[in-house]
Amino acid sequence: QITLKESGPTLVKPTQTLTLTCTFSGLSLSTSAVGVGWIRQPPGKALEWLALIYWNDDERYMPSLKERLTITKDTSKNQVVLTMANMDPVDTATYYCVYKRGNAWYFEDWGQGTLVTVSS
Amino acid sequence: EIVMTQSPATLSVSLGERATLSCRASQSISSNLAWYQQKPGQTPRLLIYGASTRATGIPARFSGSGSGTDFTLTISSLQSEDFAIYYCQQYNHWPPPITFGQGTRLEIK
Numbered sequence: 001q002i003t004l005k006e007s008g009p010t011l012v013k014p015t016q017t018l019t020l021t022c023t024f025s026g027l028s029l030s031t032s033a034v035g036v037g038w039i040r041q042p043p044g045k046a047l048e049w050l051a052l053i054y055w056n057d058d059e060r061y062m063p064s065l066k067e068r069l070t071i072t073k074d075t076s077k078n079q080v081v082l083t084m085a086n087m088d089p090v091d092t093a094t095y096y097c098v099y100k101r102g103n104a105w106y107f108e109d110w111g112q113g114t115l116v117t118v119s120s
Numbered sequence: 121e122i123v124m125t126q127s128p129a130t131l132s133v134s135l136g137e138r139a140t141l142s143c144r145a146s147q148s149i150s151s152n153l154a155w156y157q158q159k160p161g162q163t164p165r166l167l168i169y170g171a172s173t174r175a176t177g178i179p180a181r182f183s184g185s186g187s188g189t190d191f192t193l194t195i196s197s198l199q200s201e202d203f204a205i206y207y208c209q210q211y212n213h214w215p216p217p218i219t220f221g222q223g224t225r226l227e228i229k
Contacts, residue, residue, distance in 0.1 A: 047156075047164065047207055047220040062216050063121075096163065105211035105218045106154035108175055110163040 002026040004036070004097045004111035011117050018084040018116060022097030027109075029055050029075050035100040036073065036080040039107070040093040048093075052100060053080055087118045122146055122213045124221035126206075132229040139195040141224045143208035148188045152212035155184055155193045158223075159204045167206075168193065195226075203228055 008020035022036060029036060037052030037060075051071040052060045061069050070083045084091065097111035123146040133139045143153065151171040156164040166175040168184035171191055181196040195202055208221040 046222045047209070049216060049218045049220070052217075060217060104152070104169065106166060106169045106209065107164075108166045113163060 002099060002109045004099060004109060006095060006097045006111045006114040008095075008114060008116065010115060011119065012087050013120050014088055014118060016087050018082075018087050018091070020082045020084075020095055020097075020114065020116070022080040022082070022111060024078050024080070024097070024099065027099055029073060029078075029080075031055055033100075033103045035060075037098050037100060037107075038071070038082045039096045039098055039110075040091075041096070041113075042090075042093040045093075050084075050095075051082060089118045092116065092118045121216065122149060122210050122219050124208055124210055124219055126208055126221035126224045128224060129222070130225045130227060132227050133198055134229045135200060136197050137229075139198055139202070139226055141193040141195075141206055141226070143186075143191040143193070143221050145189045145191075145210055147213070149210040149212035151187045152210060153184075153186070153191050154209045154211065155182075156207045156209065157202075157204045158207065164207065198226075200228075202226065 004024045035052045035054040038050040051069050053071045053073050068085045073080045094113040094115045096113045098107040099109035125144045127142045153171045155168040158164040172184045183194045185192050205223045205225050207223045211218045
């Protein structure tokens with residue numbers, strides 16, 4: 001059984017850097033083509049893909065946010081970490097960790113999500 | 121960037137009736153389209169991938185069709201648990217690798 005769980009602060013101040021951790025089990029980040037990524041959803045709004053890291057450390061980012069995002073993995077800890085710099089109130093959202101099982105970019109496995117509010 | 125447009129924004133349908141949701145891509149995405157269902161306070165659930173293949177455990181009343189730019193999600197006989205927001209997602213074009221539609225809210229008539 002694959003599980004993913006997000007952790008991190010629920011409240012950050014504008015201009016601060018957000019650090020979110022996805023801790024997973026039941027999957028291997030050593031298998032070709034797989035990856036773990038992040039999708040966010042502002043309250044009452046649609047989903048937005050942010051970033052993904054492949055099994056081989058290759059990284060992919062949403063182009064419009066690329067300068068603010070960094071994704072890393074620690075295979076020994078079964079964790080993927082997302083940092084987002086220079087947070088703004090518009091970044092208030094639920095942040096989901098997702099698992100890309102194969103070559104195609106759809107997601108059958110999601111974490112429960114964590115709501116991050118950006119406010120002074 | 122591929123823009124995904126879903127219609128209608130809200131769809132009101134009676135229990136037991138058929139619901140048809142549409143998703144249009146701003147350029148061809150072949151069959152690289154997925155559909156998700158999201159209930160209030162819950163995580164999105166994958167329903168369909170490859171435009172027409174049901175994900176694991178998804179009831180047969182859910183079906184997907186289309187290719188190129190126009191896609192449809194059909195729910196053949198609505199159950200109470202089907203009332204939710206539905207999102208389409210393309211995964212054909214880079215950059216970025218995926219984009220979502222704005223969602224269709226399916227409500228009870």
